[in-house]
Amino acid sequence: MKTIQRFAYPIFFAVMAILPHVLDSRWQAVAITFLIFAVVALSQDIILGKSGMFNMGQALFFGLGAYTTAILNNEYGWSIIATIPLAILIPAVCGVLLAGPIVHLRGDYLLVTTIGFNIVFVQVVQNNLGGITGGPNGIFGLDSLSFYGIDLTSQVSVYYFAFAVLLLTLGIMRNLAGSKAGRAMHYLREDQLAAESIGINTRIYKIFAFALGAGIAGLAGTVFAVQYSAVSPEAFDFIQSVLFFSIVIVGGSSVPGVLIGVFVMFVLPEIFREFATWRFFIFGFAMIAAMILRPRGIIPATFGKIPKFLIKENNHGA
Amino acid sequence: MAHNELILTDVTKRFGGLTAVDALSFKVSAGQIYGIIGPNGAGKTTVFNCITGIYKSEQGSVKWRGEEIRGLTPYQIVDRGIVRTFQTIRLFSQMSVAENVMSGRHIKSKQKLWHGIVHSPWSKRDELANWHKVEEQLDFFNLSEFAAIPTGSLPYGIQRRVEMARAMAVDPTLLILDEPAAGLNDKETMELLQTIFKIRDKGVTVLLIEHDMDMVMEVTDYLTVINFGKKIAEGTPEAIQKDPAVIEAYLGSEDDDDE
Ligand SMILES: Nc1ncnc2c1ncn2[C@@H]1O[C@H](COP(=O)(O)OP(=O)(O)O)[C@@H](O)[C@H]1O
Numbered sequence: 239m240k241t242i243q244r245f246a247y248p249i250f251f252a253v254m255a256i257l258p259h260v261l262d263s264r265w266q267a268v269a270i271t272f273l274i275f276a277v278v279a280l281s282q283d284i285i286l287g288k289s290g291m292f293n294m295g296q297a298l299f300f301g302l303g304a305y306t307t308a309i310l311n312n313e314y315g316w317s318i319i320a321t322i323p324l325a326i327l328i329p330a331v332c333g334v335l336l337a338g339p340i341v342h343l344r345g346d347y348l349l350v351t352t353i354g355f356n357i358v359f360v361q362v363v364q365n366n367l368g369g370i371t372g373g374p375n376g377i378f379g380l381d382s383l384s385f386y387g388i389d390l391t392s393q394v395s396v397y398y399f400a401f402a403v404l405l406l407t408l409g410i411m412r413n414l415a416g417s418k419a420g421r422a423m424h425y426l427r428e429d430q431l432a433a434e435s436i437g438i439n440t441r442i443y444k445i446f447a448f449a450l451g452a453g454i455a456g457l458a459g460t461v462f463a464v465q466y467s468a469v470s471p472e473a474f475d476f477i478q479s480v481l482f483f484s485i486v487i488v489g490g491s492s493v494p495g496v497l498i499g500v501f502v503m504f505v506l507p508e509i510f511r512e513f514a515t516w517r518f519f520i521f522g523f524a525m526i527a528a529m530i531l532r533p534r535g536i537i538p539a540t541f542g543k544i545p546k547f548l549i550k551e552n553n554h555g556a
Numbered sequence: 557m558a559h560n561e562l563i564l565t566d567v568t569k570r571f572g573g574l575t576a577v578d579a580l581s582f583k584v585s586a587g588q589i590y591g592i593i594g595p596n597g598a599g600k601t602t603v604f605n606c607i608t609g610i611y612k613s614e615q616g617s618v619k620w621r622g623e624e625i626r627g628l629t630p631y632q633i634v635d636r637g638i639v640r641t642f643q644t645i646r647l648f649s650q651m652s653v654a655e656n657v658m659s660g661r662h663i664k665s666k667q668k669l670w671h672g673i674v675h676s677p678w679s680k681r682d683e684l685a686n687w688h689k690v691e692e693q694l695d696f697f698n699l700s701e702f703a704a705i706p707t708g709s710l711p712y713g714i715q716r717r718v719e720m721a722r723a724m725a726v727d728p729t730l731l732i733l734d735e736p737a738a739g740l741n742d743k744e745t746m747e748l749l750q751t752i753f754k755i756r757d758k759g760v761t762v763l764l765i766e767h768d769m770d771m772v773m774e775v776t777d778y779l780t781v782i783n784f785g786k787k788i789a790e791g792t793p794e795a796i797q798k799d800p801a802v803i804e805a806y807l808g809s810e811d812d813d814d815e
């Protein structure tokens with residue numbers, strides 16, 4: 239497994255780096271969609287997989303980021319790049335505000351509450367609250383990407399923007415795994431009482447997980463808004479949250495598992511067009527089968543790394 | 557002198573109609589190995605839960621170094637140098653032995669939340685320094701060879717050692733052990749005794765619950781005996797062994813079983 243991973247990542251990154259040059263424009267769009275949803279699914283993994291909190295509202299944070307970019311661009315004329323800080327910050331702050339009162343809830347209650355948040359969000363944007371969300375049609379005609387006057391309109395540019403966001407996300411997740419904060423999330427997921435009894439203020443790390451997951455999802459929202467030059471409410475519906483939730487669980491909360499899940503859910507239907515209308519049906523069955531056959535996910539997460547000097551000669555494991 | 561003393565005064569904890577701990581008072585002094593004994597269901601674990609913030613006693617006071625710690629949360633109490641183990645081992649079972657012990661370094665690590673997103677040279681040094689502390693504990697508890705193994709797959713005796721190593725990684729002032737010998741064989745119990753003495757020699761005060769009378773008599777300096785949540789005796793192991801009330805309530809019941 240370790241050796242596979244050593245080769246798999248460089249190959250994956252290399253393939254992803256040259257991909258847009260071998261694809262036609264339709265498949266480039268599919269690849270961008272894959273990258274965006276991979277980032278959202280990974281952001282959900284921080285909350286659900288790493289920290290064990292049953293968040294069923296990840297599409298809300300994704301949508302908040304997308305709408306932040308769309309509104310600032312469309313209403314206030316900010317360039318897309320300039321909207322990025324707020325498209326991360328607003329969802330992150332909302333993550334803190336929404337999570338604050340609910341993170342102490344047991345899994346099932348937390349789940350229902352986050353569904354509620356997601357539904358309220360979609361209702362708000364649909365009903366054009368404040369007159370800036372564009373109602374059921376959403377907001378369209380956004381500017382394309384440009385950076386210091388360099389025009390990045392082409393789909394290949396958008397692809398690399400999305401790819402950069404995925405790399406950033408993977409980098410953050412790697413840093414998280416080797417930090418006090420990241421380990422605290424694992425500990426509280428495994429046994430909250432034991433974590434508190436060893437000195438961890440679990441509440442802080444739960445809220446931090448929400449903030450971080452929300453911020454990353456928000457950034458993915460910006461990429462989404464750029465790809466379609468538009469945002470609309472149904473893209474952030476609660477059913478999308480269900481998909482992200484399922485992808486993390488079925489994938490097994492590991493990076494390869496989550497990427498496979500996103501691929502199966504969002505890319506396979508494009509490859510088999512006739513399969514497209516059946517995708518929920520088939521994915522539903524795939525979820526059921528995966529959970530029965532591999533209850534800990536297709537590729538179960540391995541926890542944080544320990545330094546090499548701790549692994550002694552006469553080791554039984556690893 | 558309020559130095560490293562734990563003083564319980566009239567601590568009472570009720571569950572519905574049941575008074576699990578009834579106006580219990582005792583004092584643990586620095587450097588002691590202090591034992592709490594009593595029959596099953598006497599309220600020993602509940603007392604520990606009241607000290608470590610898992611429960612808040614309805615009445616009484618729990619003073620540590622002169623500070624009232626009753627009502628503090630478990631992590632606040634750890635921050636004040638009191639760490640515990642559980643009667644029913646509570647490890648992070650999918651995680652490796654080393655990661656479990658590393659959890660004890662959590663409060664010692666000065667890393668901020670944002671170091672979870674971006675590392676700095678300083679945070680990397682902090683990380684490494686704490687892993688070296690983990691290495692020390694693994695050596696001390698003879699766990700080095702298991703460092704990378706998930707704790708859930710290890711035998712009971714080793715799991716108990718991991719739990720103690722995790723607690724010791726905090727560098728506690730007071731270590732609280734809830735039936736550390738439960739489930740151990742004779743050889744493991746002997747090793748545990750040596751470990752407890754070594755921990756005390758490091759300057760750590762030890763408060764333990766034990767069921768195994770032989771072990772308690774051997775390891776503790778001072779004892780409190782409780783039954784139905786109430787203290788029925790206290791003293792040195794020699795004095796306790798001769799105390800008629802203890803023999804009646806606790807040792808006596810064992811004789812009954814033998815007859
Ligand atoms: N969380 C709880 N809820 C209700 N009753 C409890 C709880 N914890 C302990 N008790 C009761 O309190 C009494 C003391 O239990 P405990 O402290 O675990 O005893 P010991 O550790 O001495 O065996 C028992 O009668 C037990 O059933």
Ligand SMILES: [Mg+2]
Nearest residue numbers: 600601602643
């Ligand atoms: Mg007990």
